[in-house]
Amino acid sequence: MPAAIEAHDLHKRYPPAVRALNGVSLTVEAGTIFGVLGPNGAGKSTLTRVLCTLTRPDSGRATVAGVDVLRDPVQVRRRIGVVGQKHGSDPNATGRENLVLQGEFYGITGRELRARVAAALERFELADAAGRQVRTYSGGMARRLDIAMGLLNRPAVLFLDEPTTGLDPEARALMWTYIARLAAEEQMTIWITTHYMDEADNLSGRLAIVDSGRIVAQGTPEELKREVSGDALHVELAQRDGGEARGTVERIPGVSEVEIDGRVLRARAADGGAVLPTVLAALEERDIKVASVKVSRPSLDDVYLRFAGREFDRADPVLPAGAS
Numbered sequence: 252m253p254a255a256i257e258a259h260d261l262h263k264r265y266p267p268a269v270r271a272l273n274g275v276s277l278t279v280e281a282g283t284i285f286g287v288l289g290p291n292g293a294g295k296s297t298l299t300r301v302l303c304t305l306t307r308p309d310s311g312r313a314t315v316a317g318v319d320v321l322r323d324p325v326q327v328r329r330r331i332g333v334v335g336q337k338h339g340s341d342p343n344a345t346g347r348e349n350l351v352l353q354g355e356f357y358g359i360t361g362r363e364l365r366a367r368v369a370a371a372l373e374r375f376e377l378a379d380a381a382g383r384q385v386r387t388y389s390g391g392m393a394r395r396l397d398i399a400m401g402l403l404n405r406p407a408v409l410f411l412d413e414p415t416t417g418l419d420p421e422a423r424a425l426m427w428t429y430i431a432r433l434a435a436e437e438q439m440t441i442w443i444t445t446h447y448m449d450e451a452d453n454l455s456g457r458l459a460i461v462d463s464g465r466i467v468a469q470g471t472p473e474e475l476k477r478e479v480s481g482d483a484l485h486v487e488l489a490q491r492d493g494g495e496a497r498g499t500v501e502r503i504p505g506v507s508e509v510e511i512d513g514r515v516l517r518a519r520a521a522d523g524g525a526v527l528p529t530v531l532a533a534l535e536e537r538d539i540k541v542a543s544v545k546v547s548r549p550s551l552d553d554v555y556l557r558f559a560g561r562e563f564d565r566a567d568p569v570l571p572a573g574a575s
């Protein structure tokens with residue numbers, strides 16, 4: 252089966268000095284959920300917009316559903332559904348009116364249109380609210396309507412740009428079930444961008460971690476986590492370290508990758524639980540006070556730390572054009 256999405260060395264700059272895409276290549280197999288994870292400003296929306304033919308790359312190539320996005324954008328648009336980062340519905344129209352309008356945009360009419368709209372309302376549990384103006388919807392309902400609209404033309408590939416940002420945990424969890432069900436029932440290829448680690452981990456078969464316009468890691472969530480070997484030790488010190496805590500922990504056998512970041516000492520160990528008492532005893536002996544400790548299995552956050560060299564929520568959003 253040909254790949255659903257193929258991108259090769261995509262570059263895109265925004266004047267004067269932002270490298271939004273800095274050489275992105277990837278392949279998405281048909282019928283899978285592909286997650287694109289990255290902090291604010293990483294380039295997720297730009298990449299999504301290039302693949303959806305909403306903006307042109309400066310260089311590079313891409314095909315979506317087998318069609319070249321630069322040579323035949325009209326054919327690409329027929330084969331995809333797009334749910335942008337911002338709401339796509341008209342708040343003053345009802346849910347049903349929005350769906351009808353979207354269907355008409357695709358040239359769907361009459362009985363076929365009514366059937367698709369009814370099925371969409373049913374699938375996303377919006378039938379009861381179909382006659383209400385969208386401005387009265389909750390955030391989760393409005394987002395579900397956005398996705399229902401993106402599906403009306405029965406796309407081969409559905410692009411979702413941050414579908415759960417701003418939703419409360421319950422609405423997010425509900426959205427995940429809708430997306431997972433959609434992928435399973437329709438064997439659709441789903442592209443989903445997010446800045447939530449747990450979302451990428453839970454939903455995507457494969458994922459790419461994007462940072463500063465580049466893919467810094469790619470694979471299944473499990474593969475990515477396996478690349479980071481060992482448990483993570485996180486020791487919060489009562490005071491900033493002058494170098495003594497780091498030196499002390501570095502000398503302990505079985506502990507590696509010791510780093511200090513403000514009051515936090517981070518390290519890795521094959522068996523974090525086993526080595527922790529030794530770490531605490533060594534610090535105690537030097538009178539270094541500890542505020543809290545945590546041992547955790549490798550997470551996607553660790554993957555990000557490994558590949559981007561800093562923590563996910565500290566990522567600096569903008570890379571000036573001259574910077575690399």
Ligand SMILES: Nc1ncnc2c1ncn2[C@@H]1O[C@H](COP(=O)(O)OP(=O)(O)OP(=O)(O)O)[C@@H](O)[C@H]1O
Nearest residue numbers: 265269271290291292293294295296297298568569
């Ligand atoms: N139309 C534009 N004009 C100028 N700069 C832009 C434009 N669109 C995006 N950028 C810049 O390009 C970079 C990548 O932005 P992009 O929106 O693709 O990131 P993102 O990963 O989607 O971020 P977020 O999580 O905040 O949505 C950012 O530095 C952003 O400021």
Ligand SMILES: [Mg+2]
Nearest residue numbers: 295296297336
């Ligand atoms: Mg974005």
